[in-house]
Amino acid sequence: MSSLPNRGPDPLSKVNPFRVMTVMARAQELEAQGRRIVHMEVGEPDYSSAQPIIDAGKKALDAGLTQYTAATGLAPLRESLAGYYEQNYGVEVSPERILITPGASGGLSLLANLLVRAGDGVLISDPAYPCVRNFIHMMSAQPQLIPVGIEQNFQPSVAQLDQYCENNTSGLWLASPSNPTGTILEREDLKAACDWAASKQKHLLVDEIYHGLHYVDDLPSVLELDQSAFVVNSFSKYFGMTGWRLGWIVVPDDYIEMATILAQNLYISASSIAQNAALAAFTPEAKTIFEERRHAFRQRRDYLTAALKDIGFSLSENIQGAFYIYADISRFSDDCEEFCRDLLEEHGVALTPGTDFGDFESKRHVRIAFTTDMDSLVLGVERLSKALLK
Numbered sequence: 596m597s598s599l600p601n602r603g604p605d606p607l608s609k610v611n612p613f614r615v616m617t618v619m620a621r622a623q624e625l626e627a628q629g630r631r632i633v634h635m636e637v638g639e640p641d642y643s644s645a646q647p648i649i650d651a652g653k654k655a656l657d658a659g660l661t662q663y664t665a666a667t668g669l670a671p672l673r674e675s676l677a678g679y680y681e682q683n684y685g686v687e688v689s690p691e692r693i694l695i696t697p698g699a700s701g702g703l704s705l706l707a708n709l710l711v712r713a714g715d716g717v718l719i720s721d722p723a724y725p726c727v728r729n730f731i732h733m734m735s736a737q738p739q740l741i742p743v744g745i746e747q748n749f750q751p752s753v754a755q756l757d758q759y760c761e762n763n764t765s766g767l768w769l770a771s772p773s774n775p776t777g778t779i780l781e782r783e784d785l786k787a788a789c790d791w792a793a794s795k796q797k798h799l800l801v802d803e804i805y806h807g808l809h810y811v812d813d814l815p816s817v818l819e820l821d822q823s824a825f826v827v828n829s830f831s832k833y834f835g836m837t838g839w840r841l842g843w844i845v846v847p848d849d850y851i852e853m854a855t856i857l858a859q860n861l862y863i864s865a866s867s868i869a870q871n872a873a874l875a876a877f878t879p880e881a882k883t884i885f886e887e888r889r890h891a892f893r894q895r896r897d898y899l900t901a902a903l904k905d906i907g908f909s910l911s912e913n914i915q916g917a918f919y920i921y922a923d924i925s926r927f928s929d930d931c932e933e934f935c936r937d938l939l940e941e942h943g944v945a946l947t948p949g950t951d952f953g954d955f956e957s958k959r960h961v962r963i964a965f966t967t968d969m970d971s972l973v974l975g976v977e978r979l980s981k982a983l984l985k
């Protein structure tokens with residue numbers, strides 16, 4: 596292979612692979628050898644897409660709707676989403692401000708291109724969803740990590756925003772509910788973050804991908820509080836459509852044109868079949884299914900948090916959304932990667948090491964997902980008890 600010219604330090608050298616993928620690959624190898632593995636590492640719902648969505652997808656295929664759509668997405672889907680903001684949050688968002696993307700991942704990469712320039716700094720919490728810091732690295736920018744612990748519900752405070760903000764900071768990226776911690780920004784804290792960003796003239800991006808999968812009465816969208824914020828969301832989690840690769844972003848009026856140009860260039864359009872299928876996500880039949888599933892996730896959360904505490908994990912009393920528990924393993928180990936390896940190899944339980952999500956106290960944390968059925972969770976707890984309660 597011919598060598599490329601030396602262009603100085605490569606920002607891509609900072610882009611990390613996911614350790615959870617290594618865990619999943621090893622779990623599959625063990626399964627191929629006939630072992631039963633309890634999957635508590637997976638970050639997607641265990642249910643397949645709701646039947647109305649599958650039916651709508653099939654219909655779209657049969658009707659030959661296989662062409663590109665507009666870069667911003669199908670107009671009826673953008674209108675449905677505007678209705679979703681109206682109904683769920685009482686907030687008016689014009690469909691023009693909503694762009695359909697290939698997953699939240701496509702939305703995050705578009706917004707990174709839109710908002711971040713080489714040399715910028717972007718404030719994010721540590722721990723956070725790993726792709727976020729990688730998208731910032733890809734722009735030759737610097738993720739500015741705010742360490743957040745359990746005592747602050749794993750969300751940054753305004754005092755920390757002041758403390759970690761630097762001269763090059765251009766924005767603040769938050770997630771509520773958070774992956775890996777399942778905690779949210781309460782309304783007043785989200786408002787304080789909006790006020791902070793406005794007063795410091797920083798852009799504010801909020802990842803709301805786990806909205807819908809929440810177990811609290813009040814989970815505000817940032818758009819209720821600040822219409823100048825950027826929002827990322829997706830059909831992957833609450834709507835159960837991970838493999839269709841469909842999400843959306845909401846941008847302020849001034850950014851619609853440039854966001855559209857980026858969408859045209861980055862991916863032309865999101866999948867036409869997926870968009871047509873997603874139209875059925877707004878039917879009452881689909882909503883009933885989503886709500887039943889949300890209820891099942893809540894029951895799993897209740898069971899698992901109590902069981903993990905009994906075993907000796909330290910964790911938040913307050914898993915408010917998503918399907919993750921970020922558990923402190925210091926009673927058992929000071930090395931989460933070794934801990935996860937041993938649990939998988941010796942006891943057939945797959946967890947995600949905390950080191951996937953950041954640096955702050957990450958070695959003494961694991962992410963435990965309740966994305967498997969109750970019987971499997973019970974088996975997982977039995978195995979964890981046997982392994983850890985000596």
Ligand SMILES: Cc1ncc(COP(=O)(O)O)c(C=O)c1O
Binds near residue numbers: 638697699724774829
């Ligand atoms: C916080 C967060 N944001 C974004 C994504 C990307 O999701 P998708 O591209 O499937 O919509 C994920 C996936 O797990 C996530 O946890």
